[in-house]
Amino acid sequence: xxxxxxxxxxxxxxxxxxxxxxxxxxxxxxxxxxxxxxxxxxxxxxxxxxxxxxxxxxxxxxxxxxxxxxxxxxxxxxxxxxxxxxxxxxxxxxxxxxxxxxxxxxxxxxxxxxxxxxxxxxxxxxxxxxxxxxxxxxxxxxxxxxxxxxxxxxxxxxxxxxxxxxxxxxxxxxxxxxxxxxxxxxxxxxxxxxxxxxxxxxxxxxxxxxxxxxxxxxxxxxxxxxxxxxxxxxxxxxxxxxxxxxxxxxxxxxxxxxxxxxxxxxxxxxxxxxxxxxxxxxxxxxxxxxxxxxxxxxxxxxxxxxxxxxxxxxxxxxxxxxxxxxxxxxxxxxxxxxxxxxxxxxxxxxxxxxxxxxxxxxxxxxxxxxxxxxxxxx
Ligand code: SF4
Ligand code: SF4
Numbered sequence: 328x329x330x331x332x333x334x335x336x337x338x339x340x341x342x343x344x345x346x347x348x349x350x351x352x353x354x355x356x357x358x359x360x361x362x363x364x365x366x367x368x369x370x371x372x373x374x375x376x377x378x379x380x381x382x383x384x385x386x387x388x389x390x391x392x393x394x395x396x397x398x399x400x401x402x403x404x405x406x407x408x409x410x411x412x413x414x415x416x417x418x419x420x421x422x423x424x425x426x427x428x429x430x431x432x433x434x435x436x437x438x439x440x441x442x443x444x445x446x447x448x449x450x451x452x453x454x455x456x457x458x459x460x461x462x463x464x465x466x467x468x469x470x471x472x473x474x475x476x477x478x479x480x481x482x483x484x485x486x487x488x489x490x491x492x493x494x495x496x497x498x499x500x501x502x503x504x505x506x507x508x509x510x511x512x513x514x515x516x517x518x519x520x521x522x523x524x525x526x527x528x529x530x531x532x533x534x535x536x537x538x539x540x541x542x543x544x545x546x547x548x549x550x551x552x553x554x555x556x557x558x559x560x561x562x563x564x565x566x567x568x569x570x571x572x573x574x575x576x577x578x579x580x581x582x583x584x585x586x587x588x589x590x591x592x593x594x595x596x597x598x599x600x601x602x603x604x605x606x607x608x609x610x611x612x613x614x615x616x617x618x619x620x621x622x623x624x625x626x627x628x629x630x631x632x633x634x635x636x637x638x639x640x641x642x643x644x645x646x647x648x649x650x651x652x653x654x655x656x657x658x659x660x661x662x663x664x665x666x667x668x669x670x671x672x673x674x675x676x677x678x679x680x681x682x683x684x685x686x687x688x689x690x691x692x693x694x695x696x697x698x699x700x701x702x703x704x705x
Pocket of ligand 2: 339340341342343344345346347363364367399400401402403404406
């Protein structure tokens with residue numbers, strides 16, 4: 328983003344405060360500095376080369392980059408993009424990222440994952456019955472099921488059930504024995520140079536193994552591979568789909584059949600599968616699939632483009648977990664069911680963390696875990 332254009336955009340803010348209505352971090356803290364227009368004022372200082380305080384830096388790093396504010400801004404200001412550009416500028420000036428981000432980025436470089444997982448345990452999710460037959464990189468397919476750090480280490484059933492459903496549908500794909508991190512965490516933290524290096528290295532791996540299509544389980548990976556990689560990589564030509572989209576196709580083609588589960592659940596849209604993707608929003612597909620299981624799909628008061636972030640986007644849990652807990656518990660309060668289903672493992676992870684911290688007795692499941700239960704076996 329061009330500095331002058333950023334300043335021009337920021338200065339077009341009329342302080343109408345419409346954006347605040349949509350900002351979950353402002354709702355959780357009632358802190359001016361943690362509101363979208365408050366963050367724009369911090370960004371203005373950064374792009375005008377004025378001093379900013381540690382507290383202001385933290386305010387930028389407690390933004391989930393969910394993009395809800397940008398959608399409603401009365402002046403069309405790309406608020407979330409400007410907040411992200413401010414982080415990049417701060418990293419250039421050696422004022423960021425914060426220590427917690429540096430630690431996680433070191434983990435990505437040392438262990439190839441953003442969740443401090445033990446590399447030798449990355450494939451622990453692989454179902455026992457497929458362990459001997461899995462060919463990994465040598466598999467005869469140009470489609471890669473890319474699990475990502477969250478699915479591989481922290482919400483393992485999202486990896487195993489995605490894999491199993493694809494196998495049951497007779498889908499040809501392969502997985503990597505040593506999967507890297509997609510780099511979205513590094514990008515969100517504002518270390519653009521290192522993020523681009525990660526993107527280039529991953530693209531090199533994809534080309535080496537003849538990968539033309541990616542299937543991902545995580546909203547963050549989907550956003551990175553679909554929206555961020557093409558911005559920075561020349562010749563990037565990988566088709567990227569979310570597992571929900573692929574399962575939806577398999578059901579449509581009759582390659583898998585779903586039977587009745589007859590339950591009542593709430594569905595949560597992940598921001599990186601919806602409004603952050605702009606042209607490619609996955610709102611109807613998960614609901615269609617859940618409806619096919621004869622489940623009653625309850626909606627949150629705000630859904631689809633207006634859906635609240637789960638509270639964990641952009642690594643804010645590491646900066647101020649109390650905000651993540653407040654955002655998540657508000658979602659729980661708004662639910663009419665015990666069970667919530669979502670299509671992003673980071674949302675599952677944060678909801679489980681919120682449930683543990685608040686003891687609100689909710690149950691969160693990843694969508695393929697829920698759907699696998701309903702697949703008819705021949
Ligand atoms: S991107 Fe989301 S968290 Fe950040 S300021 Fe906008 S609405 Fe608030
Ligand atoms: S909606 Fe736009 S113009 Fe209004 S306060 Fe927020 S950033 Fe400023």
